[in-house]
Amino acid sequence: MGAPFHFFSVAFRLVSNLRRAVDDLAQHALDAATAAGAGYADARVVRRRAQHVATKNGEVDTVSDAETEGIGVRVLVDGAWGFAGDPRLSEEGARDAALRAVSFARASASRARQRVVLAPLEPAGGDYEAPLERDPVEVPLEEKIALCLAAEEGMRRPEVKITEAMVRAMREDRVFRSSDGARASQRFVECGGGIDALAVSDDGRVQNRSYPSAHGGSSAQAGWEFVEGLELAREAERVGEEAAALLTADACPAAVTTIVVDAEQMVLQVHESVGHPTELDRVYGTEAAYAGTSFLKPDDLGSLRYGSEHMNVTADPTTPLGLGTFGWDDEGAPARRQPVVERGVLSGYLASRETSALLGRDLGGSMRADSWSRMPLVRMTNLHLEPGAGTLDDLLADVDEGLYLCTNKSWSIDDKRLNFQFGTQIAWEIKKGKLGRMLRDPTYTGVTPEFWGRLDAVAGLGEWRLFGLTNCGKGQPGQHAHVSHGTSPARFRDVQVGVRQ
Amino acid sequence: MSRALELAERAVGAAQGDEADASVHVESSGFARFADSAVHQPTLIRDESVTVRVVRGGRVGCATTNRTDGDGLAAAARRAGEAADRSPVDPGFPGLQPRADVPDVEGYDEATSSLSAEELAGSAAAAIEAAPGLGLYGYYTSATTELAVASSSGHAVSQATTDASVLALAASDEASGYAEATSWRAGDLDPAAVAAEAAEKAERTRDAGEVEPATYRAVLEPYAISELLFYFGFTSLNALAWLEGRSYLSGRLGERLFHESFTLWDDGRDPRGYPKAFDLEGVPKQRVLLVEEGVARDVVWDRRTAKQAGDGRASTGHGLSAPAQGFGPIPFNLSMAGGDAATVDGLVELAGEGIYVTRLHYLGVVDPREGIITGMTRDGTFRIEGGRVTTPLVNLRFTTSFPALVAGLLGLTEDVTLVNRSDFYDERYPFGTLVPAVATDSFTIVGTGSGPGL
Numbered sequence: 001m002g003a004p005f006h007f008f009s010v011a012f013r014l015v016s017n018l019r020r021a022v023d024d025l026a027q028h029a030l031d032a033a034t035a036a037g038a039g040y041a042d043a044r045v046v047r048r049r050a051q052h053v054a055t056k057n058g059e060v061d062t063v064s065d066a067e068t069e070g071i072g073v074r075v076l077v078d079g080a081w082g083f084a085g086d087p088r089l090s091e092e093g094a095r096d097a098a099l100r101a102v103s104f105a106r107a108s109a110s111r112a113r114q115r116v117v118l119a120p121l122e123p124a125g126g127d128y129e130a131p132l133e134r135d136p137v138e139v140p141l142e143e144k145i146a147l148c149l150a151a152e153e154g155m156r157r158p159e160v161k162i163t164e165a166m167v168r169a170m171r172e173d174r175v176f177r178s179s180d181g182a183r184a185s186q187r188f189v190e191c192g193g194g195i196d197a198l199a200v201s202d203d204g205r206v207q208n209r210s211y212p213s214a215h216g217g218s219s220a221q222a223g224w225e226f227v228e229g230l231e232l233a234r235e236a237e238r239v240g241e242e243a244a245a246l247l248t249a250d251a252c253p254a255a256v257t258t259i260v261v262d263a264e265q266m267v268l269q270v271h272e273s274v275g276h277p278t279e280l281d282r283v284y285g286t287e288a289a290y291a292g293t294s295f296l297k298p299d300d301l302g303s304l305r306y307g308s309e310h311m312n313v314t315a316d317p318t319t320p321l322g323l324g325t326f327g328w329d330d331e332g333a334p335a336r337r338q339p340v341v342e343r344g345v346l347s348g349y350l351a352s353r354e355t356s357a358l359l360g361r362d363l364g365g366s367m368r369a370d371s372w373s374r375m376p377l378v379r380m381t382n383l384h385l386e387p388g389a390g391t392l393d394d395l396l397a398d399v400d401e402g403l404y405l406c407t408n409k410s411w412s413i414d415d416k417r418l419n420f421q422f423g424t425q426i427a428w429e430i431k432k433g434k435l436g437r438m439l440r441d442p443t444y445t446g447v448t449p450e451f452w453g454r455l456d457a458v459a460g461l462g463e464w465r466l467f468g469l470t471n472c473g474k475g476q477p478g479q480h481a482h483v484s485h486g487t488s489p490a491r492f493r494d495v496q497v498g499v500r501q
Numbered sequence: 502m503s504r505a506l507e508l509a510e511r512a513v514g515a516a517q518g519d520e521a522d523a524s525v526h527v528e529s530s531g532f533a534r535f536a537d538s539a540v541h542q543p544t545l546i547r548d549e550s551v552t553v554r555v556v557r558g559g560r561v562g563c564a565t566t567n568r569t570d571g572d573g574l575a576a577a578a579r580r581a582g583e584a585a586d587r588s589p590v591d592p593g594f595p596g597l598q599p600r601a602d603v604p605d606v607e608g609y610d611e612a613t614s615s616l617s618a619e620e621l622a623g624s625a626a627a628a629i630e631a632a633p634g635l636g637l638y639g640y641y642t643s644a645t646t647e648l649a650v651a652s653s654s655g656h657a658v659s660q661a662t663t664d665a666s667v668l669a670l671a672a673s674d675e676a677s678g679y680a681e682a683t684s685w686r687a688g689d690l691d692p693a694a695v696a697a698e699a700a701e702k703a704e705r706t707r708d709a710g711e712v713e714p715a716t717y718r719a720v721l722e723p724y725a726i727s728e729l730l731f732y733f734g735f736t737s738l739n740a741l742a743w744l745e746g747r748s749y750l751s752g753r754l755g756e757r758l759f760h761e762s763f764t765l766w767d768d769g770r771d772p773r774g775y776p777k778a779f780d781l782e783g784v785p786k787q788r789v790l791l792v793e794e795g796v797a798r799d800v801v802w803d804r805r806t807a808k809q810a811g812d813g814r815a816s817t818g819h820g821l822s823a824p825a826q827g828f829g830p831i832p833f834n835l836s837m838a839g840g841d842a843a844t845v846d847g848l849v850e851l852a853g854e855g856i857y858v859t860r861l862h863y864l865g866v867v868d869p870r871e872g873i874i875t876g877m878t879r880d881g882t883f884r885i886e887g888g889r890v891t892t893p894l895v896n897l898r899f900t901t902s903f904p905a906l907v908a909g910l911l912g913l914t915e916d917v918t919l920v921n922r923s924d925f926y927d928e929r930y931p932f933g934t935l936v937p938a939v940a941t942d943s944f945t946i947v948g949t950g951s952g953p954g955l
Contacts, residue, residue, distance in 0.1 A: 059593060412877070
């Protein structure tokens, strides 16, 4: 009994000492910034390790194992922002980052038209760490490769020329301190996986299918048990069969019809047409030059009809397994669940302290940075379409003629998040409440509030799934956010489908 | 010896295996991002990143770190070795780049490298002051980047590059116009002129009208054709996509697919672009002729796809670093031949009737095999009538075939412009396309969106 106890005692002391040292570095940066004239400062010390394993056609395609660490210091000088990042976790690195941030803020302040004001925030802090059974970063590489190879196996058939499987794992320790007195020490552990089959016909036609989600599978803030629970190998045969069958399927016709959208494609629909437009920095124009703005205006809150009464959307950074789950955001605001759309009416925004102050309402808590070297931005956390009632079969049963659309393939939406065109990997005709023939290359298009106004049913909790995506881009320099969305299949009436050149 | 090469050689020295290499990226960058005519997100970044690759008995492992002290590099080398031990033999591994000379290229400018935070903010302010009466949104950014690759085979190459860009969206609630400029010499940029161009265009976008969905003749400014070309290049001019049958060019090399005025190549050594001496595997950059007078000639290659092709192919110097090679080789230096039109107005005259497009937004590849791309026009869309640009249009949704667009070329400007294509995600790696403005008879509009403005 003595040896293990001694081991844990030493390990605990090492972790405690490390945490204290990192905390001291953050404080050192704050002291340097305020001494140089910053009216407000915050510092994030981040250490991350990220692994990615992919196999392709039965061979290892990618094995990456990357670590990065550094400190990011954000300051307000005379009401103007400045930010600097430095990879050196030393007093010198912390001080340099602070002084460089102050110098850039001061240069910007001299030409500023108005001072940035931050909404008040009660100093808070503590520790956050999501529960997990098995740290995915510590799972041996050979086990990850074996899982991928086994998952690929079932997809193989003559028409499927490319089979791919991937898993990822990430562990990040983040310490935050602000001159307002906030302090938080958080550990984030993520993992995920997915499979893809690409079928190519003899005459050069190409189709693909994915599981559990396109564009990198699905991830969660969880232990390796999440990846095992995806049961990639179990789904592989269906994925391969559907990819092959799509080669000879009829093309999706052009029509205005009823669509039932599966939970995975609803993730994209919620993300692009509700998540981004409700980011308050976009509403105020901060992202105008790149990601775009929003069709929403600040005073639309509480009155704008976003969709039908079946539409309820919630931002929830407390969702178990969510990639956007945390104790405190990257400016120290505590996680809290907030409605964004209630019974079809806009009822909330995703916000920061700065945009909350502009709006005059405290909606903060959505500030996130993708690394120590980037300034936090207003980002989605976990944004969910709340479940309705019934099953997918119930949704289908009330369709005389329509399409069931599954798994995202392509997406594009305008700079105000109004006009969109999305494509899915596969569709099935719905005839008199039953699924019929398979269709290839389905697309649908709409204008955000009109489209959501045509929502007439959302399936219930039994169909609700949480998906985690890691490729949400925003900002200049660019940042990738990891966000989760919980969705159920949903039904929309009178939608234009089959848009193709 | 550059800092990057020193780190690469230290990392290789720390590695234990049959062979090893290291690629290094060192960045010092600044971003004066502005919105509503004020700098609101000023960012300064320093970082160093080292990727070590170790080969043991045909097994390959790699690891990346930004801890560049002795312990950090040793730990990365150890993790790479362990990854190799735990991986199966990689039959597709083409071996490390042997010792080779790389071309001398331009691309580094001391004045750009030494720009201070105050000067970045000053350049942003110069842009803002040139667009009075409208809000200005965008950025002024500059960076110094060092790249190096070293290997146990004795190959050791390094390069320092600089880049600078200014981007301006001049906008009010009802109007918006766009312009940008980029160069490896900050002295080439005139932030005030870029902002003035955006503001002038914005003033012409008020009271925008609509058009019916149809296939139109169109004139595309360099900003617009550059983005379409890069998406097409990423999905179709990539040897991995070509080998896997996903590329528009799969099975079609040697065929006349496009208008004879469409000639396209990739040349990392061109001083008009963002010159690179070698790719991220250390392979010397080559000029690759991709389309010659409308005939598809080739795609770009890295070492792995060259081995996979198995027909004597060699890398053309378009490889990514080891952990990213699943994307295949990327044409980062696309260059389109210009045409005969002295000005964009000449193209408008050629088009006669149609649509004038300044810039695109949020492209999505609907069908990579057929080169079909969707997206929106933005910040300067106009009707062309009687050979002149006339009234403004709302943002238009297009879903169009890029191959059809360049098969239907009506004309191109003589001058080509370097258009930045980096969105500055992850590590700084400046790249762009050299393109003319073009006129085409095939640009398919499938819907209308919101009007110009915020």
